[in-house]
Amino acid sequence: MLQEIQNELVEIKQDFDARTQFCEVTATAWENGRCQLGGKVLDGAILTAVINQLTIRFPSVDFEATAVALLRQPHMPTLTVCTNLTGLHRRPSRISEQMNQLLNGWTVEPLFTEGSWTFVRQMDGYLGWVQSGYLCDPPAPPPTHMVGSPVCLLYTKADESTPLVGRVMGSTAVHATIVSANWARITLAGGRVGFARLDGLRPLNALPGDENGRRQQIIAAARQLLGVPYQWGGCTALGI
Structure with missing residues (x-):
């Protein structure tokens, strides 16, 4: 039986x-x-x-x-993605199927761990495995802008001749403090700080509120991604 x-x-x-x-x-x-x-x-x-x-x-x-x-209980704790981009996998392995990608600052619910991997639930309900080292406890700083370019470069100073701190992928919500007419100081989840050009950022409070405006912005953003290679589970300019 x-x-x-x-x-x-x-x-x-x-x-x-x-x-x-x-x-x-x-x-x-x-x-x-x-x-x-x-x-x-x-x-x-x-x-x-x-x-x-x-x-x-x-x-x-x-x-x-x-x-x-x-696995899910009332008042679930959350963790924050503290790298610029990481994969959500079907199994706790880098070579397993990538089902989605997670951007810096995204919030997930940790359900259980296995070795160096954490099984998580995204806020939209999707489940998968993320490398534990890419998740952190502190919440992301409150976002003020969204990255509007396919990739946003972060510099050590408000000067393109200075070394790069890193890259932030398009559609990432970031905390930006405007420091000049052309530059903003960016603070990412996980504590990384750098300077980015303002023309690659969109203020969240200035995003279109009407359906036609949102449609036009989506079309404009899609045009920037023409020629991006296909990648299973990808959601950035590195592959879609």
């Missing part, structure tokens, strides 16, 4: 969309008509759905699910 229940759990798992739902439930013990379940699920709704399906298939069995861990 235990193996039959386990086989059914494998089938039930296929009903969930792994991009936004997590279900890893196993049948761990069987005794006197009672089956002990273990493993992890994203939340109580998924666990309830699993139990309901098992009860339909095995109406005479009493299922005990107290050992199944619920």
Whole structure:
């Protein structure tokens, strides 16, 4: 009976969309008509759905699910992406499928860790693995601007002849302090600071509020990305 229940759990798992739902439930013990379940699920709704399906298939069995861990709890902590760009992977490995990319300052919910990787939930509900070293506890400084160019270069000073501090990808929301007619001081999540030209930034409070204005801005931004190579899961000028 235990193996039959386990086989059914494998089938039930296929009903969930792994991009936004997590279900890893196993049948761990069987005794006197009672089956002990273990493993992890994203939340109580998924666990309830699993139990309901098992009860339909095995109406005479009493299922005990107290050992199944619920990954999402009320008041979940969050972590912030503190590198300029990192991948969201299907498995805890750099060579696994990249399902999406995360920009500096994005917030994620950490669900559990495995080695040097953290399984996270994005704010839009998508799930995946991120290298733990690219996540930090402090929240990003409050954003004031969005990077409007495909790539924004950060310099050590407000001078293009000075060394580069790094690069910030288009659509990243940043905290900018205007220091001159052409330059702003940028503070990124994770503490990196540099200077960027203002013509590559858009004030958040000046973004179009009407549908036509937003449409025109999207078209203008898309034109800047003509010729960008294809990359599975990519969302920047390095690959889309």
